[in-house]
Amino acid sequence: MDSREPAQAVWSGSIVFGLVVLPVKLYAATSKKAVQFRRTHAADGGRIRLRRVCELDGEEVPDFSLLGTANCTYGYCRCVNCDPAHGGP
Numbered sequence: 138m139d140s141r142e143p144a145q146a147v148w149s150g151s152i153v154f155g156l157v158v159l160p161v162k163l164y165a166a167t168s169k170k171a172v173q174f175r176r177t178h179a180a181d182g183g184r185i186r187l188r189r190v191c192e193l194d195g196e197e198v199p200d201f202s203l204l205g206t207a208n209c210t211y212g213y214c215r216c217v218n219c220d221p222a223h224g225g226p
Contacts, residue, residue: 145164146163147163148162
């Protein structure tokens with residue numbers, strides 16, 4: 138037995154052709170579904186997580202302290218999203 142609720146009409150009205158009245162109900166064509174994708178290891182099915190780790194000290198860096206920089210051949214980096222709140226130049 139299916140325990141889902143019956144579909145409710147989004148809109149209801151009627152179409153009139155002279156003396157003929159046709160009742161009309163509009164239903165949603167799709168239902169809400171949540172699909173979650175996860176990266177898994179092919180060998181054993183373990184979940185793969187993406188972490189941001191600093192190359193210099195090896196610690197994980199939170200999202201709010203990240204800066205966007207562009208690599209240059211002149212030996213310095215240029216800040217792309219320079220915002221004083223992020224500690225940029």
